[in-house]
Amino acid sequence: MTRLTGVLFAIAANGLFATSDTLVKLLSLHYPIFQIIAMQASVACVVVAIVIWRDKAYRLSAVRNPKMLIGRGFLAGVGTVSGFYAFSLLPLADVYAITFGSPLVVTVAAAWLLGERTGPARWIAILVGFSGILVMVQPGYAALSLGHLAAFLNVFVGASVILIMRTIGSQENRAIMVAAVMAGQLTASLPGLSLSHAPEWSDVGLVIVSGLVMVSAQFLMIESLRRAPASSVAPMQYTKLIWALPVGLFVFGDEPKLHVVAGALVVIGSVLYLLDHQRRADNRLARRRESLMRQDCLEEKKLG
Template identity: 85%
Template sequence: MSRLTGVLFAIAANGLFATSDTLVKLLSTRYPIFQIIAMQASVACLVVCIVIWREKAYRISAIRNPKMLIGRGFLAGIGTVSGFYAFSLLPLADVYAITFGSPLVVTVAATWLLGERTGLARWIAILVGFSGILIMVQPGYVALSLGHLAAFLNVFVGAGVILIMRTIGSQENRAIMVAAVMAGQLTASLPGVFLSHAPAWSDVGLVTISGLVMVTAQFLLLEALRRAPASSVAPMQYTKLVWALPVGLFIFGDEPKLHVLAGALVVIGSVLFLLSHQRRAESMISTVRRPEPSVRTERLKGEKIG
């Protein structure tokens, strides 16, 4: 039941992230992205401060991995700027499809940085996944824009976030984790001080909704990771594509591109294979480490006799 609840939380979180991204794309036609980040993060910070106060997480002793949290905030700032910029230039579905490649980068990075073993089957899956990204962007046939480069930057930023979450996700207070994200976003939005202009009252409402939706999604995703393993939570990000296709078509007039959908399916398939392979490997390790019932019984008997 806990795993199912975690998966449902992950689906809800990704739906809210997609909602926030849609509002950001709407606002990007009228405001600089730095101003949007500042306005959205300011709203979210109010919620985070309330949660921190209620959970008494404001003590310095509550922070267990300060360097990792700073890194999380730094990546959040870069990822938000690059992501919002990509949304302002490309359809939502295109940006999501490209950023789905983050788990592929994580697998490669974990091999080099963490010493994790990667067999031939996983390397083939990684290569297939990267070929899916090439199908999406079609280098040489489709002119790559700065939006594509921003989306590619988000692939690597997302990979860094995943690696940090794997390291400290179960150790830090959830409010502290979200606070690091908000701090990074506010820092990244500083150029907006020189570019911003007074928003219309109707847009203030959109920004407020966007900030509340975004921070709620952050907390839901952290709760999902506490209730279910990452291998069950990670695939739920692909539900954003289901949202992005109709929203892009009916709100922004972005018709689905066959090569983007085809490439996205290739990337999703390869990542799902990697996650399934990892789950089987972890299951085998836990089975090997778990003593047989008879062994445990004999051990208990020995302890009682002793």
């Protein structure tokens, strides 16, 4: 039941992230992205402050991994700027499809940086996944825009965030982790605030809803990772594509591109294979450990 709850939380979180991204894309028609980031993060900070006060997490002793949290905040700032910029130029589905490649980068980074074993089958799946990204962007046939480059930057930012969350996700207070994200976003928005202008009253409601939806998604995602393993939570990000295609068509007039959908399906398939491969490897390791423990118990009984 706990695993199922975690998966449901992840589905809800990704739905809220997609809702927030839609509102950001709407706001980007009238406001610079730095102002949108500042407005959204300011609303979210109110919620985070309330949760920190309620959890009594305002003491410095509540922070266990300050360097990792600073890194998480920095990545949040970079990722939000690049993500919002990509949303302002590209259809939602295109941005999501490209950023689905983050787990592939995580697998490569884990092999090189963390020394995790990656056999031939997994390397083939990684190459297939990256070929799906090439199908989506069609280099040589379609011109790559700055929006594409921003989306690609988000792939690496997302991979780095996953690696950090692997390390500190179960150690830090949830409100502290979300506060690091908000601090990073506010810091990243500072260079462009000189371009800001007072929001129209008709847009204030969108800003408030956007901030509340975004911060709710952050908390839900953290809770999902605490209730279910990452291998169960990670595939839920692909539900964003189900949201993005109809919203892009009916709200923004972006017709689905066959090559983007086809490439996204290739990437999704390769990532799901990698996750299933990792799940089976973890199960084998767990059974081996359990068998060794039983053998040790039998030997202790014999000696006793």
